[in-house]
Amino acid sequence: MxxxxxxxxxxxxxxxxxxxxxxxxxxxxxxxxxxxxxxxxxxxxxxxxxxxxxxxxxxxxxxxxxxxxxxxxxxxxxxxxxxxxxxxxxxxxxxxxxxxxxxxxxxxxxxxxxxxxxxxxxxxxxxxxxxxxxxxxxxETLRAASCIVLPGTHSKWTQVRDEQIVRFATHMTGELYAVLRQHSVLGRLMPKDAGPDPDAFVQGVDAARDHGDLGLPHQLFAARSLGVTHKLPHAALADYLSGLLIGHELHAGLQWRAAAGLNAKPLALVGATKLCARYQLALQRFGIPTDLVLDNTAPAGLLALARQAGLLQKEDHD
Amino acid sequence: MxxxxxxxxxxxxxxxxxxxxxxxxxxxxxxxxxxxxxxxxxxxxxxxxxxxxxxxxxxxxxxxxxxxxxxxxxxxxxxxxxxxxxxxxxxxxxxxxxxxxxxxxxxxxxxxxxxxxxxxxxxxxxxxxxxxxxxxxxxETLRAASCIVLPGTHSKWTQVRDEQIVRFATHMTGELYAVLRQHSVLGRLMPKDAGPDPDAFVQGVDAARDHGDLGLPHQLFAARSLGVTHKLPHAALADYLSGLLIGHELHAGLQWRAAAGLNAKPLALVGATKLCARYQLALQRFGIPTDLVLDNTAPAGLLALARQAGLLQKEDHD
Incomplete structure (x- = not known):
């Protein structure tokens, strides 16, 4: 070099x-x-x-x-x-x-x-x-066959086979949370300075897991009605909403994963550490262990693609 | 009088x-x-x-x-x-x-x-x-047992028995449409002056009916990806989104109606004429006939409640 x-x-x-x-x-x-x-x-x-x-x-x-x-x-x-x-x-x-x-x-x-x-x-x-x-x-464990989930504004559930992306599905979970919190009636009850409430988050995840068939447009309203009826403190409603949305993503995503034949293959979360921790907790509520949690893998990906394309200066392989 | x-x-x-x-x-x-x-x-x-x-x-x-x-x-x-x-x-x-x-x-x-x-x-x-x-x-046909659906910002699915509201479920369908159209990435592709597109609406309803298990957070993204990939004209995307959301409400609401034992009871839509027409069309896509469509019944309800409470001036019953 x-x-x-x-x-x-x-x-x-x-x-x-x-x-x-x-x-x-x-x-x-x-x-x-x-x-x-x-x-x-x-x-x-x-x-x-x-x-x-x-x-x-x-x-x-x-x-x-x-x-x-x-x-x-x-x-x-x-x-x-x-x-x-x-x-x-x-x-x-x-x-x-x-x-x-x-x-x-x-x-x-x-x-x-x-x-x-x-x-x-x-x-x-x-x-x-x-x-x-x-x-x-x-x-290396992810290369032959795996399910890679990238949580975010637009989460991606990806099926990998033989080092190829063979299929994927986007879930607008993060954006739904943002627009509902900022622009819908749900946000009105939520104080801006509320701290994290893991119990409320889990309660939202479980609602999606156990009663997801009631439909997201219906279940969302609980993030208001639980506050209006004082069943949840207003400071807990944002995390309840977050759990509900991530729970609905998992409810559908895990069916998608099963249909793709990936239940016995490694499951990896790739993304920001805090967000991956929320997904890992939510997956636990569904009884699903996470095999790998990876922070920012973009530099490694960019380097691999640059090398594949022959863009790097002549490298010393001695 | x-x-x-x-x-x-x-x-x-x-x-x-x-x-x-x-x-x-x-x-x-x-x-x-x-x-x-x-x-x-x-x-x-x-x-x-x-x-x-x-x-x-x-x-x-x-x-x-x-x-x-x-x-x-x-x-x-x-x-x-x-x-x-x-x-x-x-x-x-x-x-x-x-x-x-x-x-x-x-x-x-x-x-x-x-x-x-x-x-x-x-x-x-x-x-x-x-x-x-x-x-x-x-x-009178609605009084003994019926399912009354009130489409709107917060749609209500109501079970009536013996002239009583015995159970109901809210779906935030109208508000989801509004916030996604106005504040999410989905709205960016949608021209403000697009006319109605019944075909795209039906396509959205059918997607919810046939593939609702893929989850609303996932299916919503099609209101972008169909535009980005030129599979739907941008002017059709708002009605596709509307169909998808109403379809998800129906997908869940009709299961709720069945669980309440109302499949053989009258189904009524109560609300603004144009919106009820959308719901009636969407219900047709699910194979469900609508028995009654009623515009604004609030004056009749207010009068009935005022009379029940004895608020009206002494009435002439001759």
């Missing part, structure tokens, strides 16, 4: 509302991190993306002029820097690397993944495919 | 965001109507309610000084004019009339109804109980 400080790659996870950039060594070590609020949905046009890109990564470019740059996420969407076509399922690192596209003076952008089959509406992801590539790179 | 013009009652359906007031004859004829935007959630304190009440009904009071006034809806909630305690299920006209409360110089306010049983979170209604009393008054 001739690189100063061992830096081999600049990687960017460029989502809708924010971005995270890393200076990554050839062995996957993150040498430096920067975050910024210039998410893809806040920018419009080549010049705006170029400016944001330079602002976040300019200092690293100056110190390491020849470093390749790779980015994943909504930066590759219709309203991003460059509309990079989705890779269809089954999609693994080779297909994703082959689909990279690069706007002038910009990063190589990872394509999202499209699942279109089973007579159902299509489903799409942008960014999570890179996290999955990273998880598979880091954990 | 000594009343000028035959007016016997002023009735008000005073909801969260608006109110409707009627001058009602003893035979139920609506002689005049006024609407206003001073919903209960927009007002605070006795003086504000008094002022709004006078503004809307003052001219009628001046012309008919001795007319009684009765109101239903959120005006009787914790944040309304007077917090009128809920009547517990089973609740019929007698219990509701017995629970009327009157703030000084204000209307007699109908209590809401509470369902608290079956080991589930409690459920509440305010306003719909009066619509139901009106429907039962107008239609």
């Amino acid at each position: 001739a690189m100063v400080n061992g830096a081999a790659l600049i990687g960017v996870d460029w989502g809708s509302t924010s971005l995270r950039a890393w200076l990554i060594a050839a062995d996957g070590t993150v040498l430096a991190e920067r975050t910024a609020e210039q998410g893809a949905s806040t920018l419009s046009g080549h010049a705006a993306f170029t400016a944001a890109f330079d602002e976040v990564t300019g200092a690293w470019h100056a110190a390491h002029p020849r470093l390749p740059v790779i980015a994943c996420g909504m930066v590759g969407s219709t309203h991003g820097w460059r509309d990079v076509p989705y890779a269809p399922c089954p999609a693994g690192a080779a297909a994703l690397a082959a689909g990279l596209q690069r706007p002038q003076d910009g990063p190589h952008i990872v394509p999202g993944v499209l699942f279109d089959g089973a007579g159902l509406p299509p489903d799409v992801m942008r960014g999570e495919e890179t996290q999955i590539v990273g998880a598979l790179h880091l954990h | 000594a009343m000028v013009n035959g007016a016997a009652l002023i009735g008000v359906d005073w909801g969260s965001t608006s109110l409707r007031a009627w001058l009602i004859a003893a035979d139920g004829t609506v002689l005049a109507e006024r609407t206003a935007e001073q919903g209960a959630s927009t007002l605070s304190g006795h003086a504000a309610f008094t002022a709004a009440f006078d503004e809307v009904t003052g001219a009628w009071h001046a012309a008919h000084p001795r007319l009684p006034v009765i109101a239903c809806g959120m005006v009787g909630s914790t944040h309304g004019w007077r917090d009128v305690p809920y009547a517990p299920c089973p609740a019929g006209a007698a219990a509701l009339a017995a629970g009327l409360q009157r703030p000084q110089d204000g209307p007699h306010i109908v209590p809401g109804v509470l369902f608290d049983g079956a080991g589930l979170p409690p459920d509440v209604m305010r306003g719909e109980e009066t619509q139901i009393v009106g429907a039962l008054h107008l239609h």
Whole structure:
């Protein structure tokens, strides 16, 4: 390695509302991190993306002029820097690397993944495919067959087979929580400064588990009626709602996992530590153990894709 | 009848965001109507309610000084004019009339109804109980046993037995539609001026009917992915979302109706004509005929409750 400080790659996870950039060594070590609020949905046009890109990564470019740059996420969407076509399922690192596209003076952008089959509406992801590539790179046990769940604004349940994403389903759980809390009648009873209430969270999860057939549009109303009738303190209602929504995601997701034949395969949670802990607790309520919990695997995924695409400087394999 | 013009009652359906007031004859004829935007959630304190009440009904009071006034809806909630305690299920006209409360110089306010049983979170209604009393008054076929569905922001599925509300379930369908359309990523693809698209509505209903087990948090995402992948025109996505949400309400509500033993009993829709038409169409997709569709039954319900409570002037029964 001739690189100063061992830096081999600049990687960017460029989502809708924010971005995270890393200076990554050839062995996957993150040498430096920067975050910024210039998410893809806040920018419009080549010049705006170029400016944001330079602002976040300019200092690293100056110190390491020849470093390749790779980015994943909504930066590759219709309203991003460059509309990079989705890779269809089954999609693994080779297909994703082959689909990279690069706007002038910009990063190589990872394509999202499209699942279109089973007579159902299509489903799409942008960014999570890179996290999955990273998880598979880091954990051999996930490669042959596994269920990888990425909790978030738009949670993804993914079936992996032979290191490929073969099928996945999005659940808008995090966004439902946010819009209901901020904009619906449910939020009105919830104090802004309420602390966490694990009991109420579990109560919501259990309601979805045991009575999910009553329907989410109905069960949601309990996050109001339990408060109105003083059966739950108002400070507990937000966590009850969170449990109810995550419980409904699990109620459906676990049926999906069973239908995909994954019940005996490893189950991994990939995402922010606190959110994964909520999902792990909720899964326990369904009697399902979590095999792996992984924080941010995007740097590992970006490095694996850059290497697959031959973007890294000639590496010393001695 | 000594009343000028035959007016016997002023009735008000005073909801969260608006109110409707009627001058009602003893035979139920609506002689005049006024609407206003001073919903209960927009007002605070006795003086504000008094002022709004006078503004809307003052001219009628001046012309008919001795007319009684009765109101239903959120005006009787914790944040309304007077917090009128809920009547517990089973609740019929007698219990509701017995629970009327009157703030000084204000209307007699109908209590809401509470369902608290079956080991589930409690459920509440305010306003719909009066619509139901009106429907039962107008239609003898509904009195012995029926399922009355009131579509709306917070739809109510109600089991009636022996002229009593014995059980009900709220579905936040209308509010989910509104917040998702206005505040979520789903609304971003939907043009504001899109016309109705019955085919897309039916497609959404059918998706809930046939694949509801995939879960609402998942299926909602199709209202984006179908647009992103150009499988549905963007102008069709709002009606697809509407169909999906109403379909999920029906998917759960029809199971609830079956569990209550109501499959062979009359099914009535009570509410705004256009919205009831959507529900009727959606019910057809589930193979369920609608026996009755009733527009605004609040005046009939208010009159029946006022009469039950002995509020009407001495009536001429010759």
